[in-house]
Amino acid sequence: MNGRRLPRLLWRAVVAAFVAAFYVFLFAPLVVVVGASFDGGEHAFLNFPPRHLSLAWYLKIPGRYFETLWVSLQLGVVAAACSGVLGVMAALALARGRLPGAGLMAALFRAPLQIPVIVTGFAFLQLFYLASAAGGVPLVGSFAGLAIAHVFITLPYVIGTTAAILQRVNPSLEEAAISLGATRWRTFRRVTLPAILPGVYAGALYAFIVSFGDVPVSMFLAGSRYTTFPVEMFYGMELNFDPAILAMSTLILVGSFAAIWAVQRFLGLNTLLGTGAGS
Amino acid sequence: MSSVTLAGVTGRYGDFTALDAIDLEIAEGEFLTLLGPSGCGKTTTLRLVAGFLEPSRGRVLFDDEDVTHRPPNRRQIGMVFQDYALFPHMTIADNVGFGLRERGVGKAAIRRRVDELLDLVRLPGVQQRYPAQLSGGQRQRVALARAVAHPPRVLLMDEPLGALDLKLREAMQTEIQRIQRTLAITTVYVTHDQTEAMNLSDRIAVMNQGRIEQLATARELYLKPRTRFVADFVGKINFLPVTVDGYAGPDAHAVGLGTAFRVADGAGRPRGPCLLAVRPEQLRLSPAGTPADGCNALDGRIVDVRYSGNLVRCEVEVAGGTPVIVETGPDDPLATAGTAIRLAWAYDRCTLLDDD
Ligand SMILES: Nc1ncnc2c1ncn2[C@@H]1O[C@H](COP(=O)(O)OP(=O)(O)O)[C@@H](O)[C@H]1O
Ligand SMILES: [Mg+2]
Numbered sequence: 001m002n003g004r005r006l007p008r009l010l011w012r013a014v015v016a017a018f019v020a021a022f023y024v025f026l027f028a029p030l031v032v033v034v035g036a037s038f039d040g041g042e043h044a045f046l047n048f049p050p051r052h053l054s055l056a057w058y059l060k061i062p063g064r065y066f067e068t069l070w071v072s073l074q075l076g077v078v079a080a081a082c083s084g085v086l087g088v089m090a091a092l093a094l095a096r097g098r099l100p101g102a103g104l105m106a107a108l109f110r111a112p113l114q115i116p117v118i119v120t121g122f123a124f125l126q127l128f129y130l131a132s133a134a135g136g137v138p139l140v141g142s143f144a145g146l147a148i149a150h151v152f153i154t155l156p157y158v159i160g161t162t163a164a165i166l167q168r169v170n171p172s173l174e175e176a177a178i179s180l181g182a183t184r185w186r187t188f189r190r191v192t193l194p195a196i197l198p199g200v201y202a203g204a205l206y207a208f209i210v211s212f213g214d215v216p217v218s219m220f221l222a223g224s225r226y227t228t229f230p231v232e233m234f235y236g237m238e239l240n241f242d243p244a245i246l247a248m249s250t251l252i253l254v255g256s257f258a259a260i261w262a263v264q265r266f267l268g269l270n271t272l273l274g275t276g277a278g279s
Numbered sequence: 280m281s282s283v284t285l286a287g288v289t290g291r292y293g294d295f296t297a298l299d300a301i302d303l304e305i306a307e308g309e310f311l312t313l314l315g316p317s318g319c320g321k322t323t324t325l326r327l328v329a330g331f332l333e334p335s336r337g338r339v340l341f342d343d344e345d346v347t348h349r350p351p352n353r354r355q356i357g358m359v360f361q362d363y364a365l366f367p368h369m370t371i372a373d374n375v376g377f378g379l380r381e382r383g384v385g386k387a388a389i390r391r392r393v394d395e396l397l398d399l400v401r402l403p404g405v406q407q408r409y410p411a412q413l414s415g416g417q418r419q420r421v422a423l424a425r426a427v428a429h430p431p432r433v434l435l436m437d438e439p440l441g442a443l444d445l446k447l448r449e450a451m452q453t454e455i456q457r458i459q460r461t462l463a464i465t466t467v468y469v470t471h472d473q474t475e476a477m478n479l480s481d482r483i484a485v486m487n488q489g490r491i492e493q494l495a496t497a498r499e500l501y502l503k504p505r506t507r508f509v510a511d512f513v514g515k516i517n518f519l520p521v522t523v524d525g526y527a528g529p530d531a532h533a534v535g536l537g538t539a540f541r542v543a544d545g546a547g548r549p550r551g552p553c554l555l556a557v558r559p560e561q562l563r564l565s566p567a568g569t570p571a572d573g574c575n576a577l578d579g580r581i582v583d584v585r586y587s588g589n590l591v592r593c594e595v596e597v598a599g600g601t602p603v604i605v606e607t608g609p610d611d612p613l614a615t616a617g618t619a620i621r622l623a624w625a626y627d628r629c630t631l632l633d634d635d
Contacts, residue, residue: 176364180378
């Protein structure tokens with residue numbers, strides 16, 4: 001009996017060790033950042049574990065970080081909302097409409113995922129220069145310009161999650177609604193939309209996350225008035241090491257976990273992420 | 280409630296003709312079943328009546344109204360789907376009341392009507408449940424209640440019992456019939472199960488490869504099938520190769536398998552080769568050498584016997600022909616393998632068909 005149990009115990013230990021290593025790998029950087037943010041001393045480098053516990057750096061977070069954070073949050077919400085609406089329309093057209101060249105369109109909608117983001121950023125910069133030269137619409141450095149580019153890079157996520165769930169919606173549900181007298185719009189409103197909503201939420205959540213974390217595109221398009229939070233942070237790190245960034249990062253981290261908890265609690269993250277969001 | 284008419288209706292998917300110039304009239308309040316093998320065009324016919332498919336030729340009429348180009352949501356139809364198609368995110372009450380709400384009926388009136396309908400399908404008290412909380416048979420009842428709520432001019436059902444097991448299917452057949460009669464709703468029912476079709480229908484349209492082979496009552500289809508396909512699809516039947524060689528009043532004379540036969544009302548058949556069709560239960564076993572007075576007779580030998588409770592099925596080898604199947608009572612003393620017997624059947628219990 002021992003002869004049989006030992007290998008199983010051993011096997012379990014190996015699995016446990018692997019899982020532990022995985023989590024360390026995943027969370028160690030975060031732990032270091034959070035820990036170092038509570039070190040009150042003046043250093044030109046990161047101090048972990050902290051020597052003098054203090055909230056000093058939290059009080060010294062420059063105001064521009066909060067201003068740009070506000071821009072980023074607004075941008076994320078606008079990008080997620082616009083991508084949500086446009087993505088649902090595109091997914092419906094691709095899945096239900098009898099469009100000629102639907103395959104080509106689907107590939108086109110996926111394109112933003114395949115172009116390196118830095119190229120996208122550069123392309124939008126050129127486009128906006130052209131637009132302002134031609135029609136005098138100043139998009140570079142404006143919120144609208146940033147929003148347009150963010151919708152472009154986040155749209156594929158919503159289309160992907162929505163199309164995936166739409167394929168699994170039984171078409172006879174829609175026919176049942178129509179047979180009962182519902183118009184196309186009412187059928188969408190009362191039957192299709194509720195069925196695909198988890199996919200739309202999941203896509204919009206991804207859209208927000210992608211928009212909120214984007215540096216390459218925003219770097220090209222941000223101006224002095226509208227800079228996003230990650231771009232601001234990027235520039236802050238470039239010049240010299242500022243421990244206030246650690247403090248700010250910790251706040252963001254706490255905010256993210258709170259947001260995930262809220263989503264989990266009120267929408268059910270598992271159902272969201274189980275909607276084929278990855279495909 | 281309306282009568283429904285398909286006049287020369289052709290249904291295409293791209294270049295493929297799924298329905299070829301169909302004519303069909305369903306009387307007001309009638310229960311008509313489309314019966315046929317998978318792929319013969321039953322669903323296509325139903326979708327044409329519903330308006331989900333527009334005919335490439337021909338017209339669809341409800342009473343005398345041409346609805347050929349009217350979209351399905353304005354045709355006042357009720358549909359029951361094989362997979363129920365209940366809205367999973369709505370309560371049973373909201374499902375059943377869906378059509379009423381789309382038609383602008385007030386909340387209180389909807390509630391009253393939903394209660395009434397759930398009583399009708401014998402599912403009181405499930406108003407606040409969700410479809411996932413009901414069994415298959417219960418869901419089908421809800422689907423039926425939802426489809427007849429408004430009430431529709433015609434009720435369309437596409438293999439509604441296909442997903443249920445045999446016992447439940449039989450119980451639901453009775454339910455469907457009761458509800459259809461209570462409401463006197465014009466009904467088009469689709470199935471590939473001939474027993475179900477015969478149990479339920481006023482008339483049955485047997486379909487094959489996009490055409491209606493025969494439209495008749497169950498009794499007529501069974502006793503007077505017009506084509507080999509219908510004879511074969513509705514019940515079991517034996518085909519004997521014969522040649523018509525003369526007539527006697529309304530009857531025809533035919534020879535085949537070294538024997539002469541007489542077929543009642545066969546005078547419409549031209550001389551020449553065809554098939555004599557006779558049902559297994561119309562054949563009687565009698566001892567070899569029994570004189571055949573006033574009926575057809577064919578000599579043979581029993582080669583196989585299968586007991587199935589209420590009857591015994593014998594396989595009989597006849598001279599120069601394919602095996603003939605005979606169904607007889609479980610106590611028939613002649614039904615043992617190896618016995619030489621004579622098969623006998625009445626002139627009016629067989630029919631002549633084209634060998635197509
Ligand atoms: N959407 C479609 N596109 C192309 N062919 C179809 C479509 N629907 C059905 N068919 C074809 O039309 C024929 C009849 O189909 P259907 O009416 O569904 O048959 P049934 O309901 O009797 O099984 C079949 O050969 C089927 O392959
Ligand atoms: Mg079908």
